[in-house]
Amino acid sequence: MTVIYPIGTLSELSGVNIETIRYYEKVGLLPAASRAGNGYRQYDDASVERLAFVRRGRELGFTIDEIRGLLALAHHPDQPCSNADRMTRSHLEAIEGKIRDLQRMRRALRQVVDCRGQTAEHCQLLRALGASKPQLRSARRR
Template identity: 60%
Template sequence: MSTPLTIGALSKQSGVNVETIRFYERSGLLPAPQRTPSGYRSYRAEDVRRLRFIRRGRELGFSLEEIRELLELAAHPQQPCASADRMVREHLDAIETRIRDLQNLQQELRKLGNCPSAEAEHCRLLEALDERHCCQHPDD
């Protein structure tokens, strides 16, 4: 049996901060740990693996509820992974939409940048924010 871990050691080994570990416990993503006679939390190596799984899922953009589903699927490796494939497709669609939105935003900001006016009165960005068009810019 491996040596029990304190919450600090668990945090260091998993890369998840202490407050987040406590949050995951309260939300049921991480099982409640054993307690020492003095009341300190005592974790196992499986908790490190589980937290790394959760952390990586969050890095990939999955919600806590989706991670809960993925943890359930990982606990039953004989089940089909259609739900995991569905989640990946949904996330990919969302990311592609965000990329398009960011590219549109980038285009708009390029139009507004490098304003030739020396005065704020004719600043392209301020005009856009104020929804006014007091000046015609040659490259609009």
């Protein structure tokens, strides 16, 4: 026997809010739901599992298009995993770059935190922001 869930129950079971479920349906990550006689969306256990897959992918930072590709791969278990591996490596490199950027920002902010200045004129953050003026590149004319 197939269990049918309204969208609110699907939201609770999957941990995805209702508006996001509707959006995922709109962009094709979740198949269009069947409708009850009253027009309400109806979902089954496969929808719960698919939505959980999408949610976990989003938590890892994969894009909608990347998740679409991963879903396609998941539905063809006989296919090689090389595309998923390539996507994962690329994604990991991007995350590592973001981590380096965040660490650089943290170092910069630590240098100006706990400013002891009494007025904005003596504020360390404001001084740091104004300290390096962007260099203007001369426009090349041909």
